[in-house]
Amino acid sequence: RMSVNEMRMIADLADKYCPNGEIRLTVEQNVILPNVPNDDVVALLAEPALNGDSRLSVEPGAIVGNLVSCTGAQFCGLAMIETKGPAEEIAAQAQQRMVLDRDVRIHWTGCPNSCGQVQAADIGLMGGPAKKEINGKMKAVPGVKMFVGGTIGEHGKLQLDAEIGGIPIEDLLPHLMDTIVTEFGGIIKPEYxxxxxxxxxxxxxxxxxxxxxxxxxxxxxxxxxxxxxxxxSLS
Structure with a gap:
């Protein structure tokens, strides 16, 4: 979910580097600044808005850079969970704790309508019911079920069956890391x-x-x- 300030930064970059100030948005929730003259590419990539800890970084990492999420419960009445905040937070935590030699596409969706296209993701997370013991009692908490192994491209396939269900979002990180290790060759850093x-x-x-x-x-x-x-018998 982009802020007003981030949108203004993108608009400023488009005005500065793109003919006609053109901006393109992709289905992977990325931004493209098209037709930048070759002589200006180095200067564009050096812009502060695209570097450091900016959410607009051109090198966001193997997990964060491939994250997709639907709108979530904050702005959608159909979503069973909030998606944007947890998706970004958990992806950043997983990326901090792991070493990967390939991209891992993680998609979040708040309900079975699957606006986040979880069935096509390497790892898809669909909002749903979960239970967790709190103060000695099992209580309902926001959760997800996990789909693993969707692919895209000419021979892409959807993963229609969930691998795991009922994972509380607050307990999701180790489940996610474990799946990245076993299915996508991730390595957990020694300190974790x-x-x-x-x-x-x-x-x-x-x-x-x-x-x-x-x-x-x-x-x-x-x-x-x-x-x-x-x-x-009594008959």
Whole structure:
């Protein structure tokens, strides 16, 4: 979501470097300043608005630079979650913690209408219900389900089945990093490796506990069915 100041900076650059002040916007939510004379390209790329920690940087990184998001709940009544803020924040955190030798396209959408085109992304995040234990009780929180492996281009394919569902947004970062490692060759920086390893161990314990609980419920249901079958008929 661009600010008024950012839009003015882009307009100023277009007036300064582009014939007729032309600006183009792409479906990847990028900005193109077309037809810049070759002799002016170096000066354009050196502009302060396109460097440093600017959100208009021409070198935003492998994750942040490929981020797409729908409008989100702030301005859309259909969205189940806010997307823009969390998308930008979590992408920046993941990029800070990881080393990648390729781009990873992460798309966010607030609802199943999929304006963010999550099914075509390397990693798609669709808003939906999630639950988290808060003060000893399971409560509903903003969440996402994750789609992995969509592609674009001549032989592109949509990923229509979610890989994981019901991830609370506040717990999304390690899930996202884990997927980038396993599916896209990402490497977690040494200073964050132990933190992530601890999260992985915790996930193993959680899955084991859930499996044990499911087995317990299944055994109870089976025992009840057997008892019912053995009970004498009163007809």
């Amino acid at each position: 490796a132990e933190e992530h390893a601890a999260w992985q161990r915790e996930q193993v314990e959680i899955k084991a506990a859930l499996a044990a609980e499911a087995a317990k419920k299944a055994a109870k249901k089976e025992a009840e069915a057997e008892a019912k079958a053995k009970a004498p």
